Amino acid sequence: MSTHDEILSLGDDLMRMHGFNAFSYYHLADALKVRPAAVHYHFPTKDALALSIVNRSREAFHAFSERVLLEADLQIRLKSFVRIFAENADTGKICLMGAAGADFYSLSEDTRGAVRLFVLDIIAWLTDLLDEGRQCGDFTFDGLPRTRALLIATNLAASLHMARILGKKEFQSISGQLVKDICPSKKSTKRSSSKVRGK
Amino acid sequence: MSTHDEILSLGDDLMRMHGFNAFSYYHLADALKVRPAAVHYHFPTKDALALSIVNRSREAFHAFSERVLLEADLQIRLKSFVRIFAENADTGKICLMGAAGADFYSLSEDTRGAVRLFVLDIIAWLTDLLDEGRQCGDFTFDGLPRTRALLIATNLAASLHMARILGKKEFQSISGQLVKDICPSKKSTKRSSSKVRGK
DNA sequence: CAATATACTTACTACTTAGTAAGTAGTCAA
DNA sequence: TTGACTACTTACTAAGTAGTAAGTATATTG
Numbered sequence: 001m002s003t004h005d006e007i008l009s010l011g012d013d014l015m016r017m018h019g020f021n022a023f024s025y026y027h028l029a030d031a032l033k034v035r036p037a038a039v040h041y042h043f044p045t046k047d048a049l050a051l052s053i054v055n056r057s058r059e060a061f062h063a064f065s066e067r068v069l070l071e072a073d074l075q076i077r078l079k080s081f082v083r084i085f086a087e088n089a090d091t092g093k094i095c096l097m098g099a100a101g102a103d104f105y106s107l108s109e110d111t112r113g114a115v116r117l118f119v120l121d122i123i124a125w126l127t128d129l130l131d132e133g134r135q136c137g138d139f140t141f142d143g144l145p146r147t148r149a150l151l152i153a154t155n156l157a158a159s160l161h162m163a164r165i166l167g168k169k170e171f172q173s174i175s176g177q178l179v180k181d182i183c184p185s186k187k188s189t190k191r192s193s194s195k196v197r198g199k
Numbered sequence: 200m201s202t203h204d205e206i207l208s209l210g211d212d213l214m215r216m217h218g219f220n221a222f223s224y225y226h227l228a229d230a231l232k233v234r235p236a237a238v239h240y241h242f243p244t245k246d247a248l249a250l251s252i253v254n255r256s257r258e259a260f261h262a263f264s265e266r267v268l269l270e271a272d273l274q275i276r277l278k279s280f281v282r283i284f285a286e287n288a289d290t291g292k293i294c295l296m297g298a299a300g301a302d303f304y305s306l307s308e309d310t311r312g313a314v315r316l317f318v319l320d321i322i323a324w325l326t327d328l329l330d331e332g333r334q335c336g337d338f339t340f341d342g343l344p345r346t347r348a349l350l351i352a353t354n355l356a357a358s359l360h361m362a363r364i365l366g367k368k369e370f371q372s373i374s375g376q377l378v379k380d381i382c383p384s385k386k387s388t389k390r391s392s393s394k395v396r397g398k
Numbered sequence: 399c400a401a402t403a404t405a406c407t408t409a410c411t412a413c414t415t416a417g418t419a420a421g422t423a424g425t426c427a428a
Numbered sequence: 429t430t431g432a433c434t435a436c437t438t439a440c441t442a443a444g445t446a447g448t449a450a451g452t453a454t455a456t457t458g
Contacts, residue, residue, distance in 0.1 A: 101360025158353035161300025
C-alpha cells in the first residue's frame with residue numbers, strides 16, 4: 001500500500017478510535033516510519049485529511065452496497081450491514097457517524113458536508129432495504145421506512161459507544177434485539193410476549 | 200455560582216459540544232475571566248476535571264430520577280427522559296454518554312469507571328420504568344426490559360449526533376417514533392400498518 | 399493581633415501542535 | 429542527458445498545551 005493510502009487507513013483508525021483532536025501529524029508519521037512533513041505532502045492540512053477520510057469511507061460504503069446486491073435475501077443484507085458494526089465493536093472502534101458527529105464542530109464546513117452526504121447515503125440505502133423488505137413481508141415495522149432506518153442507524157452507532165463503556169457483550173444484546181424487532185418470526189408476536197418474558 | 204461550579208458547568212458544556220480533547224485550561228479560564236492557574240487550583244489535572252464533570256452529571260441524573268417520581272404516569276416519565284435529550288438537540292450538544300464514549304480512550308481508568316456507573320444508573324432506571332410499564336400495560340415491547348432500555352438509550356444518544364449532521368428535525372422523527380413504538384395506541388397495531396403507510 | 403486558610407495571580411517550564419520552506423534522491427520521458 | 433516530476437527529508441516557526449512554583453489579597457479564627 002502507498003504511503004498516501006496508509007495515512008488514510010491509519011487516519012481513519014485513529015479518528016474512530018481516539019477522535020479527530022486526539023491524534024497529530026507526528027502520530028501518523030511515527031507509526032508509518034516517515035517524517036511529519038511527508039504527511040503534510042500528501043494532506044497539506046488536517047482538515048484535508050479529515051475530508052479524505054470521510055470520502056474514503058463513503059466510497060467503501062458504496063462498494064459494500066454493490067457487493068451486497070449479490071445477496072438476494074433482504075434479511076441477510078441487513079445482517080451484513082449489522083456485521084460491519086459488530087467488527088468495529090470487536091476492535092473497540094466507533095463508526096464514522098459517531099466519531100464525526102462527536103467532533104462535528106472541529107471539522108470544516110466542507111468536511112461536515114461530506115459527513116452529511118455519507119450519512120445520507122447510509123440512510124437512503126437502509127430506507128430502500130426496509131421499504132422493499134416490508135412490501136415483500138421480510139420486515140415488519142411501524143412508521144415510515146426512513147424513520148425506521150434512522151432508528152436502526154442510531155441504535156448501531158451508539159451501540160459501539162455502549163460496547164466501550166459497558167462491554168462488548170452489550171453490542172450483541174442490542175443488535176440481536178434490533179434484528180428480531182423487524183424480522184417477523186413464526187412463533188412470537190408483539191402482544192403475546194408482554195407477560196411470558198421476565199426482566 | 201462559585202468559580203469551582205462555573206468551571207464544572209462550562210467544562211461539561213465544552214466536553215459535550217466540542218469533545219474532551221478540544222478544549223484547554225486556557226479556554227475555561229478565558230471564558231470565566233480568570234487565569235489558567237485558577238482552574239488548576241480547583242482541578243489540578245484535566246482528568247480530575249473530567250472525573251468531576253462525569254460525577255456531576257451522575258448526581259444531576261439522580262436528582263432527575265427523584266423529581267420524576269412525583270409524576271405517576273409512566274409514559275409521561277419516559278417523555279420527561281426524552282425531553283432531556285431534546286433540549287440537547289436544540290443547543291447542538293450531545294449527551295455525556297455519547298461524548299465520553301467517543302473520547303473514552305482519552306480518559307483515565309477512574310474516569311471510565313465513573314462513566315460506566317453513570318450509564319449503568321441510566322440503564323437501570325430505564326429498565327425499571329419499562330418493566331413496571333409493561334406489567335401495568337403502559338408499555339408494549341418484545342424482549343428483556345434491560346435490552347429495550349439499551350435500545351432506547353442508544354437511539355436517543357445517537358439521535359443527537361444525527362441532529363448535528365442531518366438537522367434538528369431528525370431528532371423529532373426518531374424520538375417520536377421511539378415513543379410510539381412502545382406506547383400502545385388504540386387505533387393502530389404493528390401488523391395492520393404494513394401496507395397503508397407509504398415511504 | 400497574629401496565624402491560618404481560601405482563592406486566586408504572575409511567571410514560568412517542557413512539550414506538543416499544525417504548518418512551511420528549502421533541499422534531495424530516484425524515476426521517467428523527450 | 430537534461431529537465432521535470434514524485435516522494436520524500438531536514439530544519440524551522442509560532443502558537444498552544446498541561447502543569448508547577450511562588451507570591452498576594454482577603455477573610456476567618458484562636
